[in-house]
Amino acid sequence: MTTYLFAGPSLPDAAGLLAGDDVTVLPPVGAGDLLKLAPKQGDVVGIVDGYFRQTRAVRHKEILALIESGVTVVGAASMGALRAAELDTFGMRGVGRVYRDYRDGRLTADDEVALLHGPPEDGYRPITEALVNIRATLRLCVREGILDEPTAEDLAAELARRPYRLRSYPALIELARALGAEKLEALRHVCTTRPVNLKRDDALELIAELRTLRPGPEPASFTLARSIYLHRWQLGARDLDTEDGPIPELSILRMCQLFAEDYPDFYRNLVHTHIVQECTDRPPAADPGRRPGTRPPSHDHPRDPPTSWTSWACG
Numbered sequence: 207m208t209t210y211l212f213a214g215p216s217l218p219d220a221a222g223l224l225a226g227d228d229v230t231v232l233p234p235v236g237a238g239d240l241l242k243l244a245p246k247q248g249d250v251v252g253i254v255d256g257y258f259r260q261t262r263a264v265r266h267k268e269i270l271a272l273i274e275s276g277v278t279v280v281g282a283a284s285m286g287a288l289r290a291a292e293l294d295t296f297g298m299r300g301v302g303r304v305y306r307d308y309r310d311g312r313l314t315a316d317d318e319v320a321l322l323h324g325p326p327e328d329g330y331r332p333i334t335e336a337l338v339n340i341r342a343t344l345r346l347c348v349r350e351g352i353l354d355e356p357t358a359e360d361l362a363a364e365l366a367r368r369p370y371r372l373r374s375y376p377a378l379i380e381l382a383r384a385l386g387a388e389k390l391e392a393l394r395h396v397c398t399t400r401p402v403n404l405k406r407d408d409a410l411e412l413i414a415e416l417r418t419l420r421p422g423p424e425p426a427s428f429t430l431a432r433s434i435y436l437h438r439w440q441l442g443a444r445d446l447d448t449e450d451g452p453i454p455e456l457s458i459l460r461m462c463q464l465f466a467e468d469y470p471d472f473y474r475n476l477v478h479t480h481i482v483q484e485c486t487d488r489p490p491a492a493d494p495g496r497r498p499g500t501r502p503p504s505h506d507h508p509r510d511p512p513t514s515w516t517s518w519a520c521g
Contacts, residue, residue, distance in 0.1 A: 207248050209416055212239070214255035215323040215330035216283045217409040229416060233326055235285065237262035240272055241443035247276030252416050254409045256285025258320070266293060267436055273297045274426040278419065281305065282412035283405040284319040284336070296428055301415050302408025304338055313338070319405065320370040334374050335401075337365060342402035343375075352392045357385070375401060 209227075213220040214234035221231045232239070234255035245251055251272060256264050269279055269289055273296060281290030282301040290300030291308035300309060307313040318338050324331035344358040353361075364381050365373050375397040382393055430436075441459060462469050 207250065208245065209250040209252070210243060210245065211252040211413075211416065212254060212256065212286075213252075213409065214326070215321065215332055216254050216405040217413075218330045220254075220409070220413075223410075223413060227417060235264045237265055237268070238439060238443045240264060240268040241440050244444075245272060245275075245277045250278045250280065250416060250419055252412055253279065253281045253286035253289060254283045254412060256289075258285070258316075264289065265439070267430070267433075268439065269293055269298060270296055270428070270430050271436065274428070274430045276426075280412060280415055280419070282415075283408040286412070287319065287408065288316060297424070297426055299415075301412045303404055304408050307338075315366070317370040318366075321373075322371050334371055336405055337362070337370070337373055339402060339404050340365060340373065340375070340378060342404040343397060346400075346402055347393060347396055350396075352389060352396065353385075 209229045210232060211220060211229050212232050212235035224231055234257050235253055236257040272279055280299040280301060281287055282305055287300060287302060287305040287308055290298050290305050294300050304319060319336050321336045322333040341362050344362055347353040348355050348358050361378060361381055365378065378397060379394050382390055
């Protein structure tokens with residue numbers, strides 16, 4: 207069994223925390239990364255963080271393809287919590303408070319977990335703050351009597367109206383200036399010395415889950431529709447080794463489509479073979495107009511289509 211973890215700003219020290227564990231730590235997941243990973247049946251994939259702005263977000267169908275192939279997928283904290291709340295009915299596992307809040311409808315907006323951060327070499331240094339963390343810090347202030355609940359909710363609602371790239375603790379302090387000097391200073395002290403990092407807490411819970419997880423041979427509860435889009439994503443994720451280095455299979459296919467003179471015949475024959483095979487494997491449909499016990503019409507009758515026609519008509 208191989209275990210993978212996609213983590214970034216929610217858990218920048220993931221590699222250090224898992225140094226003694228047999229877990230491969232990877233950067234935040236993006237579209238195509240799970241298909242490039244190509245995990246096998248019995249492997250485990252943990253998702254904490256994921257990109258969504260500078261690259262396309264990890265697609266739901268990529269995760270479903272893994273689950274169908276027998277891979278255990280667990281999500282928490284950020285992108286992992288979002289996808290787990292959306293796909294838990296299909297077998298993806300969710301961990302942590304953020305996941306439960308999305309699952310139960312207490313959180314609905316995707317940007318609740320979004321933030322701006324620095325590059326990996328800078329340790330994913332946060333530039334803004336995720337609203338789920340600010341909400342958790344405001345709840346702490348309510349419990350300690352610094353704020354009343356309506357005030358905390360108003361402050362969170364005001365930040366929610368702003369784009370995620372403009373949310374931060376300094377912005378929260380600026381919004382709270384009407385509270386008065388004493389409460390403002392108490393709020394500032396909590397925000398600067400002990401803010402709640404809910405996303406990190408959930409990511410640590412996911413690590414604990416990975417350490418104890420023993421995937422069982424549970425079959426997927428669905429059959430994945432293998433659309434042309436999934437096929438194209440898989441071709442784009444897989445590489446062929448050449449003298450010039452690895453080249454995506456999709457790029458090679460496009461070159462063949464453009465320049466190979468025999469490609470039209472090759473493609474037509476491939477499609478015809480696939481259709482015939484699909485029709486051969488499919489059981490014949492029952493004739494609702496025929497009485498039980500009577501013989502089906504003969505294909506020798508001039509009004510009945512020949513057998514080959516019925517094969518081409520299915521699907």
